[in-house]
Amino acid sequence: MNSKPQLIVIDPGHGGIDPGAVNSWVKEKDLNLTASLYLKQSLEKAGTIVTLTRNGDYDLKDLYPGPGSRQFKDIENRKKYIENLNPDFFISIHVNSGNFLKNYFGQVFYGRNLINAEAANIIQASLNKIYNVAKSPQIADFLILSTGTPGVLIEIGFIDDKRLQNSDFLKKLCQEIASSIIKCLNKKKQISQIKGESRLLIVIDDFGNNSDSLVDFLKLKQPFTAAVMPFLNNTHQEAKALYQSGNDIIIHMPMEPKSYKRSWLGPKPIRVNLTPEEITSLLAAALKENPWAIGINNHTGSKACEDEKIVKTVLSFCQKNNLVFIDSQTTPNSLFPLLGSEFGVVVLKRDIFLEVNGRKEKNIIEQLQKLQSIAQKKNLGIAIGHVGYEGGKPTATALKKVLPKLPGQGFKICTLSDLIKKHP
Structure with a gap:
């Protein structure tokens, strides 16, 4: 010393x-x-x-x-x-x-x-x-x-x-x-003095909705994590297809926001008035129809993610089922990064949304450049994009253009499985 x-x-x-x-x-x-x-x-x-x-x-x-x-x-x-x-x-x-x-x-x-x-x-x-x-x-x-x-x-x-x-x-x-x-x-x-690759994790939300852009992402020859909405007609089918294409799968669980239209949340969202038993039952049903899932992230949820009962129930379920939780950061006051350590559950936080400045390809490419800067500073940058109307084809096209060039620039496009080690 x-x-x-x-x-x-x-x-x-x-x-x-x-x-x-x-x-x-x-x-x-x-x-x-x-x-x-x-x-x-x-x-x-x-x-x-x-x-x-x-x-x-x-x-x-x-x-x-x-x-x-x-x-x-x-x-x-x-x-x-x-x-x-x-x-x-x-x-x-x-x-x-x-x-x-x-x-x-x-x-x-x-x-x-x-x-x-x-x-x-x-x-x-x-x-x-x-x-x-x-x-x-x-x-x-x-x-x-x-x-x-x-x-x-x-x-x-x-x-x-x-x-x-x-x-x-x-x-x-x-x-x-x-x-x-x-x-x-x-x-x-x-x-x-150890030098490592700057890693990028790309999560694409809203699969399961029978989007016209599904095929564009299935053909994308770059790794991404697919977040699939539960309880929809195409949930199981799309999750299976995405898994068979070599992608990591997570459950894109609808959670109650502070203001919303009911149609945003799908048929069975997690609401703050549900009991822990009811929340656990919903999560178990979502995992049963999507058995390839290795984690969960929240769809909306600005209200639910600030609710201690809900957060602890979700984390307890993740712990018992060996799942990661990716916090979409729909509220800066989310309790997931605070409480994850109580349950020994890996909690990761979204850094940027790819389509935050609109769904023009140019704007999405600019967000990917911002993600690279985050990864260089933190050793890991996490972005969330969308397969549906918020993103779709422009997002897939931007990823297809940008991602293949990044390994030669010192970046690694990683999967969720690359980042975490699941317990036996």
């Missing part, structure tokens, strides 16, 4: 009135703090300077003034606190709320920066050693990971894994994590 002690910030998730995941024997907020203190002790023994975002049972919603819900202010203030300290590395500690048929493991999530990805690989290896599994770290657009500081979010295990109440096991787990963090710091210079 360098002669100058390096600064690490540990963020114990939740706190105060927010317990996080709850089990009969423990609340996540308490387990997060205990693990963070063990981790702090191990890192300080290795010669680093360590500070915690909280060292008691409270949240950070009042640390800095600002608008938003309690949850948003809490996470945003943790992010600001970390950025103000400008540490060499930060770790946000959490515990997963569910289980995978007792196949317990720890999971590392990282933001879009390539440095974070390399560090996540090192830390994930330490967790795999403890749990005797072979998992890969996951990219995610959680709010806490949007800080410019190198760092990761770690789900150290599952709330119903009773080994986490054993202090010896928890100390050993934190010692392994600490060792991997020190390894990251020792390799910091090497990691910072």
